Amino acid sequence: MDLTATDEQRALRDAARELLAARMPPARLAALADEPAGWEPAIWSELAELGWLGVAVPDELGGAGMGLLEETILFEETAAVLLPAPFFATVALTLPALLSAGAGDLVADVLSGRLRTTFAWADADGDAALSEAAQTRLELSARGPDVVVTGSKAWVPDADRVEAFVVVARDDDDDELALLFVRRDDHGVELRPLTTIDTTRPLAAVELREARGRLLARGATARTAVQAVRDRALTLAAAEAVGIGQRVLDLACDYARERRQFGRAIGTYQAVSHALADVYVQVELSRSLVVWAALAVDASKPDADVAVAAAAAKAIPAAVDACERAIQVHGGIGTTWESPLHRYYKRALSLAALDGPPARHRARVADAVLG
């Protein structure tokens, strides 16, 4: 047993911090997040060159051959600066599906930085939770390697920042689950960007009218791929939650040391300092669950899906709570647009909307514990 970071893991974190501090200082993030475009595509080729897109991709497919654990390090750090880029959409939500489906050519395109992708799982009239992706009613209507699909997908993250979608559908012939690869520039694809609160990770509806797609996987392979996406993306969402929780805790502690009222720093008041101690405890406990989940997924442990559910159930609400407490500690300034806190809060709320309420994840854990 050894849960200290390896030299390689520490080097990865240090390098990520250094780059992100240079590329995404708070003022830059604030400016970008309030612009219509919302991000700088130039950063993407830099991420590709650094190998961040393929950290957990096997060597033989051109990746770094590390694991989900190493990816959690990167997602903690990118979330700590709210990096506006389709990093979660491409690496957390789509790459696992491409890998699971054996689409080596598309994986290579992603790793090179030429192809950014996102995952379109939620039906407009269905359950939007990621874990319910396999319940889709979207039907594809032709057979063979190329298929045609008509219908709509809702709540697609970073849809206007990517070149292609992995769409979850089912075969109208035999009702089997299917995964399609659809290019955004296909004439049958129309995006309807939504106005949402987290501009660092926008959402869009995607209308598909006889859109042509490549069949990536169907049946058992598709189900395995969707499960892989769920396990990895939820673990990485929990890692983002840890990054957010740590960042807003740091901001609140800085403020509590400096802000003076009644002649003393407000951090001397235990009503303030104990609230921050509680946030620290919750962030550390969440960090532990992310480590447990990542190790379990990397080792394909039988309890991996329980570990993932536990990490999501704990870390994401803890990040929301950390943001709310940080706003409270900041007082009035914490509720202004000028403060960075609202951006973290909105990302935390965006994570909380990814896979339904935490009680669902706890229900999965309850089934494992109580039978």
Added chain:
Amino acid sequence: MQLQDDPDEGRYRAALRRWLSDNARHAPRLDGEPDASQIEAWRAWSRRIHDAGYAGITWPREHGGQGLGPAHQAIWLQESSRAGVPDHLGVIGIGMAGPTIGAWGSEAQKRRFLPPLLRCEEIWCQGFSEPDSGSDLASVRTRAVLDGDAWVVDGQKVWSSYAHIADWCILLVRTDRAASKHGGLSYLLLDMRAPGVTVQPLRQITGDPEFNELFLDGVRVPRDAMLGRPGDGWAVAMTTLSHERGTHGVGLAARLDAELRAAVALLTRRDARGRCPADDPLVRDAVAELSIELHALRVTNLRALSTLRRDGAPGPAATIAKLRWSELNQRLTALVGDALGPAALERGEAAVDRGRWSFARLRSRGNTIEAGTSEILRTIVAERVLGLPSSR
């Protein structure tokens, strides 16, 4: 990073499991405060632990220990909890007095005290807290005045577990009233049979006399029965209180894990109509939440343990262990109590699980107070981990 045992740890765990399965039948069964015959059985069990090489696992070999690392200690704590057997009776000796003697004692003191402590031939208790010195430990007023070849001690101590069966006591006293609050303290090794020592049981909300009050009336303690020099008492006491940071939490979490499993067995036990408390979705949700929190605590403790092994100190995450364990234990006993309804009020042999849940619910209130209140622990996190300004 890896959660699995390395090959050496794996062999140690396997051998321990074999030993526990062969020997667990000799362990005393403790559902509440042990009586005299249970104490005797516990002494015998402790000697068995010692003879098998599981007492003083992290102690140096020259002090009679096993010279192993914190990971082996953690394996003992995990496996003994899993087997449902109590640890060595001399927990205060092994966890607190012994390591302090090892760090501060003379060679003669180490030779005199450490071997009988490990063999459970001598039991230790702790004389730190006083009626007016709880969280503010450095304010202790029990006085020791030098008179020839002895310190003459007068005062009162409280919350001394095992004092009624103890042979020795680690005693924090004020030897210099002119010195600063912390600088006037000294650390004595008190013979509990010395004239002037009176032990009075302190009945708890469970009804059991788990703790004791200790009255010291002109007790003569030999001048050399001191750890460190006069005025070193605070530093010596910090050694006592900091020892086993990193592994203590592993033991607490392992015991709580066993409690949770017992609770799950109870909550899923079906009555004559085929119903059980775990049919209720709210009970299921609460059990899941506890299970998640316990996993989080377990891994946090293992992170602290790994850091302890690498750096010699467990790192900031270790401060969480006791704070979080105490709150989770309270939540678990409340969950079971609420699910049981009026049956949760019963005590004694005829009660559900022989009354362990009603006892546990009452006992757990002390968890957030003993060994550092939750308020003090939050202040420690705020000041030492988060670097917030001192509230004092």
